[in-house]
Every structure is written in structure tokens, then in C-alpha cells.
């Protein structure tokens with residue numbers, strides 16, 4: 001595995017506020033990472049530090065193999081961390097040509113990048129005529145001009161309508177499928193679930209979880225069950241080795257799984273023990289439920 005970026009106890013203090021608190025995680029090539037956290041949790045500050053626009057207070061970060069200076073490493077990074085700044089009276093192509101000049105990249109790439117973000121047919125339209133979603137897509141095209149190894153996006157769908165959000169997410173997925181590593185900051189659980197393979201959850205600058213999105217989503221889940229004889233149901237569930245906690249809520253039992261089990265297995269077990277179910281549903285906690293659990297746990301500590 002090739003490491004693109006690693007953070008090691010990275011910390012940022014603004015006076016008394018610790019915006020980022022000893023944050024450590026690594027970004028491996030080819031994955032899509034989401035930094036997920038509520039507003040003010042330190043996402044932008046974290047991105048700002050690794051992009052060298054915010055000075056760190058302590059800890060460190062390393063780009064690529066650690067032998068490249070941050071200045072050189074950032075040439076292989078495409079990032080949008082602020083509102084895109086383009087000239088309103090210049091067309092999409094003209095704006096990107098200017099970016100190429102400033103960055104010293106080849107303008108030959110402009111068409112290819114406009115195609116990736118679905119703006120080729122609007123290449124000669126003035127920037128001021130673009131919708132917010134189109135402006136954001138142009139910013140992504142601009143960040144891709146140097147064929148970056150990693151694309152960094154801060155809240156890429158903020159302020160967009162549902163169609164605009166959908167388009168941006170599709171574009172991110174496409175870019176990722178071409179092998180570009182992606183790191184995006186988002187306060188939207190749904191976004192991270194839909195777009196990312198990996199997640200780092202932070203709250204008040206502290207890391208609560210990092211790992212595969214699938215892993216956090218795939219706790220073994222739980223059954224919701226009803227039967228005429230609820231007492232017998234609870235008794236039998238309590239004896240099953242794969243079932244952990246059982247919660248009685250408004251005439252429905254929720255049985256949390258300690259080990260994987262499908263609905264037909266529990267149904268068969270109960271039936272063999274003389275109980276017929278009137279209701280059975282298997283569910284998994286969504287990332288949202290787990291995220292809320294994680295953040296609540298910490299606020300109680």
C-alpha cells in the first residue's frame with residue numbers, strides 16, 4: 001500500500017480553543033476518505049494545516065514517502081478549500097487557461113477536465129452565467145488540471161440543490177474510479193456513506209473513529225420481532241447464543257446481534273421451540289445512528 005498522507009498527533013490551537021487535537025490517520029492511495037464531523041469540529045483546520053495554509057501548533061504530517069518537501073508535494077495535490085475564484089466575464093475555458101498559466105500546467109488538459117465535470121458543452125459560456133453547481137464543477141476541473149494524485153475537497157456539495165449535489169457526487173465517484181485518491185470534508189453522514197470508502201469521524205478536533213465506512217455500517221445489526229406471547233419470545237431470544245442485548249419498546253422487541261445471523265435462522269429457531277412470529281424485520285444501524293452514538297458517548301465522558 002502506498003501512503004499519500006499521514007498525520008501524526010497534528011494539533012492546532014487558536015488561543016484557548018483546541019480546534020484539532022492530536023489527530024492521527026493515514027491516507028492510502030486509491031481510496032476515498034471522508035473527514036466527518038459536525039460544524040466547528042476542526043475539518044477545515046485539518047485540511048488547512050496539511051495544505052500549508054494554516055500553521056500547526058504541534059504534531060506533524062507527512063506527504064507521500066516523507067522525502068518530498070511540502071512545497072513539491074503540493075504540486076501533486078488538487079484542492080478546493082475556499083469558494084472558487086474565477087473571473088466572471090471570462091469563459092470556462094479562458095478561466096482554466098489562466099489557471100494553467102499560473103500553475104505552469106499544460107492547457108491541453110482543459111477540454112479533458114471540462115468533460116470529466118460535464119461542462120464541455122458550456123466551455124465558452126461566461127463564468128457569471130454558471131449556476132452554483134456549475135461553478136463548483138469548474139472548480140473541480142481546475143483542481144484536476146495538474147493530474148493530481150489526490151483531490152481534496154472541503155464540503156463539496158454545500159449550498160447546492162439536490163440535482164447539483166447528485167452531479168458532484170457522481171463526478172467524485174468517477175474521478176475516484178479512475179484511481180485518484182480523494183479526501184473530502186463533510187458534515188453530511190449521508191454524503192460520506194454514499195461517496196467514501198473510508199471515514200475519519202472527528203468531534204471537537206478529536207478523532208472518534210477511523211476505518212472503513214462499510215465496517216461502521218455493518219455492525220451485525222438487529223432484529224425487530226413481535227409474537228403473541230412476548231414473554232416466551234424474550235425468553236427464547238435470551239437463550240440464543242448470537243443474540244446480545246434485547247430491548248422492549250412499545251410492544252416490539254429489538255434483539256441486537258453479537259454475531260451475524262439472517263432472519264430465516266432466527267425464525268426457524270423460534271418455530272422449532274414452539275413460537276410463531278407475527279412480525280420479523282432485520283435492520284442495520286445506519287452510519288447516522290452509529291455516528292450519533294459515537295458523538296453522544298463522547299459528550300457524556
Ligand SMILES: Nc1ncnc2c1ncn2[C@@H]1O[C@H](COP(=O)(O)OP(=O)(O)OP(=O)(O)O)[C@@H](O)[C@H]1O
Nearest residue numbers: 014017019037038039040041042043044045046187
Ligand atoms: N482563524 C481562526 N481563529 C480562531 N478560531 C478559529 C479559526 N479558524 C477556526 N477556528 C475555530 O476552530 C474550530 C474548528 O473550526 P473548523 O472551521 O476547522 O471546523 P469545521 O469542522 O471545518 O466546521 P465547519 O463545517 O463549520 O466549517 C472552531 O471552534 C472554530 O471556531
